[in-house]
Amino acid sequence: MNTSVAVEGLVLAIVGVVGSEHVRSDPASLDAYGQDALRQGHAPWLVVLPGSTREVAAIARVCHESRVPLVVRGAGTGYTGGAVPTHGGVVMSMERLNRILEIDEVNLLAVVQPHVITGDLQRAVEAVGLFYPPDPASLDRCSIGGNVAECAGGPRAFKYGTTKRYVLALELVLPTGEIIRTGSKAVKNVVGYDLTQLMVGSEGTLAIVTEITLRLVPRPPARATVLALFPSIRAAVEGVTALIQRRVTPATLELVDADSLDAVRTHTGGEVAPAGTGAALIVEVDGMQAAVEEEAVIVIAACQGAGATVVSRAVDDQDRERLWQSRRMLSESLRATGLLKINHDVVVPRGRVPELFDLIQELKERYRLRIAAFGHAGDGNIHVNLMVNRTDEAERERARQAERVLFERVVELEGSISGEHGIGFAKARYIDIELSADTIALMKRVKHAFDPHGILNPGKVFPD
Amino acid sequence: MNTSVAVEGLVLAIVGVVGSEHVRSDPASLDAYGQDALRQGHAPWLVVLPGSTREVAAIARVCHESRVPLVVRGAGTGYTGGAVPTHGGVVMSMERLNRILEIDEVNLLAVVQPHVITGDLQRAVEAVGLFYPPDPASLDRCSIGGNVAECAGGPRAFKYGTTKRYVLALELVLPTGEIIRTGSKAVKNVVGYDLTQLMVGSEGTLAIVTEITLRLVPRPPARATVLALFPSIRAAVEGVTALIQRRVTPATLELVDADSLDAVRTHTGGEVAPAGTGAALIVEVDGMQAAVEEEAVIVIAACQGAGATVVSRAVDDQDRERLWQSRRMLSESLRATGLLKINHDVVVPRGRVPELFDLIQELKERYRLRIAAFGHAGDGNIHVNLMVNRTDEAERERARQAERVLFERVVELEGSISGEHGIGFAKARYIDIELSADTIALMKRVKHAFDPHGILNPGKVFPD
Numbered sequence: 001m002n003t004s005v006a007v008e009g010l011v012l013a014i015v016g017v018v019g020s021e022h023v024r025s026d027p028a029s030l031d032a033y034g035q036d037a038l039r040q041g042h043a044p045w046l047v048v049l050p051g052s053t054r055e056v057a058a059i060a061r062v063c064h065e066s067r068v069p070l071v072v073r074g075a076g077t078g079y080t081g082g083a084v085p086t087h088g089g090v091v092m093s094m095e096r097l098n099r100i101l102e103i104d105e106v107n108l109l110a111v112v113q114p115h116v117i118t119g120d121l122q123r124a125v126e127a128v129g130l131f132y133p134p135d136p137a138s139l140d141r142c143s144i145g146g147n148v149a150e151c152a153g154g155p156r157a158f159k160y161g162t163t164k165r166y167v168l169a170l171e172l173v174l175p176t177g178e179i180i181r182t183g184s185k186a187v188k189n190v191v192g193y194d195l196t197q198l199m200v201g202s203e204g205t206l207a208i209v210t211e212i213t214l215r216l217v218p219r220p221p222a223r224a225t226v227l228a229l230f231p232s233i234r235a236a237v238e239g240v241t242a243l244i245q246r247r248v249t250p251a252t253l254e255l256v257d258a259d260s261l262d263a264v265r266t267h268t269g270g271e272v273a274p275a276g277t278g279a280a281l282i283v284e285v286d287g288m289q290a291a292v293e294e295e296a297v298i299v300i301a302a303c304q305g306a307g308a309t310v311v312s313r314a315v316d317d318q319d320r321e322r323l324w325q326s327r328r329m330l331s332e333s334l335r336a337t338g339l340l341k342i343n344h345d346v347v348v349p350r351g352r353v354p355e356l357f358d359l360i361q362e363l364k365e366r367y368r369l370r371i372a373a374f375g376h377a378g379d380g381n382i383h384v385n386l387m388v389n390r391t392d393e394a395e396r397e398r399a400r401q402a403e404r405v406l407f408e409r410v411v412e413l414e415g416s417i418s419g420e421h422g423i424g425f426a427k428a429r430y431i432d433i434e435l436s437a438d439t440i441a442l443m444k445r446v447k448h449a450f451d452p453h454g455i456l457n458p459g460k461v462f463p464d
Numbered sequence: 465m466n467t468s469v470a471v472e473g474l475v476l477a478i479v480g481v482v483g484s485e486h487v488r489s490d491p492a493s494l495d496a497y498g499q500d501a502l503r504q505g506h507a508p509w510l511v512v513l514p515g516s517t518r519e520v521a522a523i524a525r526v527c528h529e530s531r532v533p534l535v536v537r538g539a540g541t542g543y544t545g546g547a548v549p550t551h552g553g554v555v556m557s558m559e560r561l562n563r564i565l566e567i568d569e570v571n572l573l574a575v576v577q578p579h580v581i582t583g584d585l586q587r588a589v590e591a592v593g594l595f596y597p598p599d600p601a602s603l604d605r606c607s608i609g610g611n612v613a614e615c616a617g618g619p620r621a622f623k624y625g626t627t628k629r630y631v632l633a634l635e636l637v638l639p640t641g642e643i644i645r646t647g648s649k650a651v652k653n654v655v656g657y658d659l660t661q662l663m664v665g666s667e668g669t670l671a672i673v674t675e676i677t678l679r680l681v682p683r684p685p686a687r688a689t690v691l692a693l694f695p696s697i698r699a700a701v702e703g704v705t706a707l708i709q710r711r712v713t714p715a716t717l718e719l720v721d722a723d724s725l726d727a728v729r730t731h732t733g734g735e736v737a738p739a740g741t742g743a744a745l746i747v748e749v750d751g752m753q754a755a756v757e758e759e760a761v762i763v764i765a766a767c768q769g770a771g772a773t774v775v776s777r778a779v780d781d782q783d784r785e786r787l788w789q790s791r792r793m794l795s796e797s798l799r800a801t802g803l804l805k806i807n808h809d810v811v812v813p814r815g816r817v818p819e820l821f822d823l824i825q826e827l828k829e830r831y832r833l834r835i836a837a838f839g840h841a842g843d844g845n846i847h848v849n850l851m852v853n854r855t856d857e858a859e860r861e862r863a864r865q866a867e868r869v870l871f872e873r874v875v876e877l878e879g880s881i882s883g884e885h886g887i888g889f890a891k892a893r894y895i896d897i898e899l900s901a902d903t904i905a906l907m908k909r910v911k912h913a914f915d916p917h918g919i920l921n922p923g924k925v926f927p928d
Contacts, residue, residue: 106815108708129711151654162652164661165629178902186811188626188845188883190615190665191898192925193907197628197661201654218711244572247593247682290754347650351570381652419652434655438642442913443657449909461656 007045010068014048014090017058022049022096033091034084036076037138038426041084044071044091051096053171053179053210060208061177063090063455070175070455072204074114074146077138079343080424082150082203086459094145097210100124108216109168109185114145114209118152121214131219133160133251136420137328145209151201153420155252155282155327158378160217162420164200171211172199175451185213198446203422204457206450220286223251224296225314227323228281228303229273233257233373236279237354239306240377243283244350248298253378254282254327255353259387260334260374264326267333272326281308281377282327334372334385342386342399344427346410347419350380359409360384367402369395381419407433428463471509474532478512478554481522486513486560497555498548500540501602502890505548508535508555515560517635517643517674524672525641527554527919534639534919536668538579538610541602543807544888546614546667550923558609561674564588572680573632573649578609578673582616585678595683597624597715600884601792609673615665617884619716619746619791622842624681626884628664635675636663639915649677662910667886668921670914684750687715688760689778691787692745692767693737697721697837700743701818703770704841707747708814712762717842718746718791719817723851724798724838728790731797736790745772745841746791798836798849806850806863808891810874811883814844823873824848831866833859845883871897892927 015023024033024047034043050056063070069089076083085091098115105128112121119139122132135154136142142152148170153162169183172195183189183196199206230236236255243253261273261280273280281303285295296313303311314320334341348356357373360382364371375383384406386399407417407430417427417434432440444462447454458464479487488497488511498507514520527534533553540547549555561577564585568574569592576585583603586596599618600606606616612634617626633647636659647653647660663670694700700719707717725737725744737744745767749759760777767775778784798805812820821837824846828835839846848870850863871881871894881891881898896904908926911918922928 104813104815106705106708107813109813151658153652157652161629164658165625174902174906178906180900180903180906182903184811184880184898185813185878186845186880186883187814187843188617188621188811188840189880190882190884190886191880191895192887192903193670193910194615194628194661194665195903195907195910197658198910201658206657218713221711241570244570247685249682287751288755288758290758291752294752294754347648347652349568349571349573349649350651351568376652379651381650414649416648416650416653416655418654419650420654422654423656431655434648436644438638439644439646439656439659442638442642442644443659445913446657446659446662446910449906449913 010062010066011046013062014046014059017062018048018050018055022051023047033073033093036078036081036083038079038081038424041081042086042088044085045088047091047093049093049096053173056092056173056208056210057177057179059092060173060175064176064453067453068455069458071457072208074143074149075141077142078146078150078424079421080426082422082424082460083146086425094143103128105130107185110214110216112144112212112214114212115143118142118144118147125216126219129219130216132166132214132216134163134166137331144212148200148209148212149202149204150422151420153376153381155254155376158253158376159249159251164197166214167196167200167212168215169213170196170199170209172207173210174207175456183213187215201422203424203460205447205460206456222289222292223284223286224292225320225323226283226296226299226303227312228283228308229277229310230279230281230308232278233357234354235307236281237357237377239281239303239308240353242302242306243299246298246302248295250283250299250378251286252282252284254375255377256280256330256374257372259370259372260330263333263337263372264329267336268326268329270326272323282323330374334387337387339387340390342388342403344384344403344406345375345381345419345421346384346406346415346417347379347381348410348413348415350378352413352415353377353380353382355413356382356410359406363402363406367398369399369402379419380415404430423461425459428459428461431462474526474530475510477526478510478523481526482512482514482519486515487511497537497557500542500545500547502543502545502888505545506550506552508549509552511555511557513557513560517637520556520637520672520674521641521643523556524637524639528640528917531917532919533922535921536672538607538613539605541606542610542614542888543885544890546886546888546924547610550889558607567592569594571649574678574680576608576676576678578676579607582606582608582611589680590683593683594680596630596678596680598627598630601795608676612664612673612676613666613668614886615884617840617845619718619840622717622840623713623715628661630679631660631664631676632679633677634660634663634673636671637674638671639920647677651679665886667888667924669911669924670920686753686756687748687750688756689784689787690747690760690763690767691776692747692772693741693774694743694745694772696742697821698818699771700745701821701841703745703767703772704817706766706770707763710762710766712759714747714763714842715750716746716748718839719841720744720794720838721836723834723836724794727797727801727836728793731800732790732793734790736787746787794838798851801851803851804854806852806867808848808867808870809839809845809883809885810848810870810879810881811843811845812874812877812879814842816877816879817841817844817846819877820846820874823870827866827870831862833863833866843883844879868894887925889923892923892925895926
């Protein structure tokens with residue numbers, strides 16, 4: 001297929017659908033759309049920017065009939081290469097489908113096109129007293145469509161769940177070109193199979209999302225944000241356990257280790273925690289004012305009881321925002337070290353977080369690696385960043401060995417190799433650590449039921 | 465297949481798996497296991513009671529190889545015929561797989577076999593300060609496995625969601641005999657497709673659930689239960705709207721109409737509401753003590769503002785339990801009228817509940833039917849019971865006409881023909897009102913990916 005003549009035919013067919021102004025094939029575009037936050041990947045043959053569901057369906061039919069790989073792309077903020085080709089083909093960027101179609105205050109829902117930016121939706125619904133909880137760190141750049149494809153989470157998932165809890169209905173284009181709707185605007189629906197939930201987290205391999213109906217919740221009227229500094233990661237983890245045992249469900253329960261705190265301090269100059277701090281917890285409780293006050297007292301006492309050296313509560317929104325901005329800068333700060341940041345978002349049952357940190361310490365020593373870890377301790381979902389010298393091939397090889405051991409041991413801890421970033425192609429070779437051959441075979445049969453020619457996002461989720 | 469010789473071979477093969485003491489083929493058993501709460505259905509050729517996952521897998525293989533229908537049965541409390549054969553075959557009752565395997569207080573989860581009774585699990589986890597919210601009215605008789613198959617809800621779904629929000633992981637036996645595991649004990653998991661959620665609500669047509677890992681939440685430390693009586697259904701619905709507009713999320717927001725109140729009064733002699741009451745709301749708020757008090761004040765004010773004639777708060781647990789017992793007796797009370805109760809659990813976006821009640825009124829008048837309606841007003845999920853004289857064929861025909869109009873109009877209201885009872889065979893002929901031909905074709909391809917010979921629960925969900 002990848003001969004220039006065949007590609008020319010494909011370009012003509014696709015220009016026929018969207019017009020030449022919405023097709024890109026210049027080298028700079030092919031390069032840009034061949035990358036995501038993983039910073040690996042392969043350039044497409046062309047990039048198409050459809051403007052309607054009808055155009056998406058027509059493009060799918062072209063690709064289906066000519067067996068051309070079709071990679072649907074949101075904002076390209078993913079960490080596992082989900083939005084970039086592995087072998088060329090067409091990238092379909094959803095960037096023109098970027099409108100909030102409806103915010104329904106009576107039914108507490110929003111209808112959006114896939115390329116609405118997550119943070120924009122949040123601000124729009126909060127303006128009318130509603131709340132869309134999922135808050136990936138990239139929320140000011142990532143799109144809802146990408147969040148649906150990967151089942152994005154974020155700090156608030158501890159209390160509020162991940163993207164999947166909020167997706168009520170979808171308009172989908174099947175790779176064979178049919179347009180279907182799943183779910184409904186009703187909050188309960190058990191008619192036929194739950195294709196809506198099957199789609200969430202399917203990483204663009206089953207169908208193309210062209211419209212999303214999201215459940216919203218009332219905006220919590222009050223919140224309290226507490227920063228607790230600990231002498232060691234172990235003490236911070238004890239703080240997490242103490243909180244859960246007191247049956248408090250904070251909105252967020254974020255843990256940041258010393259290496260991550262150092263990187264933020266160096267990169268931003270900001271002083272969340274003084275040098276020498278072993279670990280930090282950011283705990284936010286929200287809800288009715290009276291309950292928030294009651295819970296904040298429990299949070300502060302639990303952190304102090306676990307050995308926190310400093311426990312402070314944000315005094316106002318500005319103070320709070322400064323804290324969260326530091327948290328969201330973690331990945332950027334780690335990348336700014338100049339080291340290669342190999343990011344894994346493993347997850348374990350929350351009670352096994354101490355064992356996960358023991359494992360991280362063991363990997364640091366055994367493979368002589370620098371590892372910065374932070375993340376959603378309440379969910380047991382920790383971002384484990386192997387920080388590697390790009391030019392040191394021996395160190396890169398040790399990192400590869402360490403990552404396989406990390407995944408194997410996380411599964412032994414009854415956890416999972418990805419909590420919210422997905423598999424993409426970056427982790428596809430590891431999927432059999434977690435899933436049995438029978439399970440993978442079944443998933444491939446499900447994939448075939450949607451996509452008989454295997455055109456949608458080939459090389460993702462399952463190894464090639 | 466249904467010749468006595470072939471059935472004898474099947475019996476021998478299945479007795480070889482479980483022993484003759486766990487196979488039933490006497491007429492009384494075949495009759496009993498050929499019925500559920502719908503009180504229609506077809507007797508199986510035999511009933512098998514497996515005692516282990518390995519036995520379930522061996523039975524599946526026997527049925528798969530001999531193309532025999534296999535109907536998996538929980539407690540038989542469903543309203544849509546999901547647990548009974550349509551054409552004979554084998555009923556596999558899960559009643560021996562009835563153990564709570566684990567309650568994990570650190571990780572807030574429970575691992576159970578499918579035939580654990582929902583209410584028993586609730587009591588067991590509440591004893592250690594935890595909470596399993598889904599509360600179908602049949603909770604003292606229904607099983608968790610059946611709840612998973614149908615995605616059971618209940619009053620508390622308004623705040624806490626239905627069964628699907630709590631299912632973290634499953635052990636499954638595929639109809640082809642493989643044993644697989646989906647999900648994990650981690651609360652987040654995006655590795656491969658979400659087969660766990662695909663299974664919930666699949667009505668026993670995709671695979672056989674042999675073990676369930678459930679997420680639990682902390683038991684709310686306080687609650688307040690408010691009963692509000694209204695002069696009309698319209699006033700009660702206004703109360704619901706007022707509450708949602710005040711951004712309160714009660715745990716439950718149950719609405720009961722006058723016909724339903726009358727039936728309870730007649731059947732139980734209990735006096736929830738005096739004769740002449742137009743409608744009742746049962747509103748329960750739960751959470752931290754301080755928040756509960758704050759919300760209870762808002763609830764009472766909203767009900768009074770909407771025109772409630774009586775608003776009372778349960779003074780103690782006994783008072784509260786009496787109220788909920790009346791609510792759970794609604795179905796039994798309606799059946800005790802001697803009329804045939806044709807129960808539909810339609811659902812609309814919550815803001816359209818007034819239009820749904822207008823529709824019910826229209827159907828009452830146009831088809832000259834008695835209709836008793838009650839249910840989960842906060843979710844827009846209303847149980848619409850057509851109460852029909854069994855021996856009046858003309859009335860039964862009017863009911864059939866009314867039910868099709870009900871479903872068509874509910875879909876026009878952007879709702880769904882079932883919120884929590886499922887399709888079974890009772891609603892299979894109506895599924896195309898809600899789902900397009902392309903969607904049904906896709907669902908059938910998914911079914912085929914699991915069950916290539918179509919042995920699992922044939923005649924359910926999709927029309928034969």
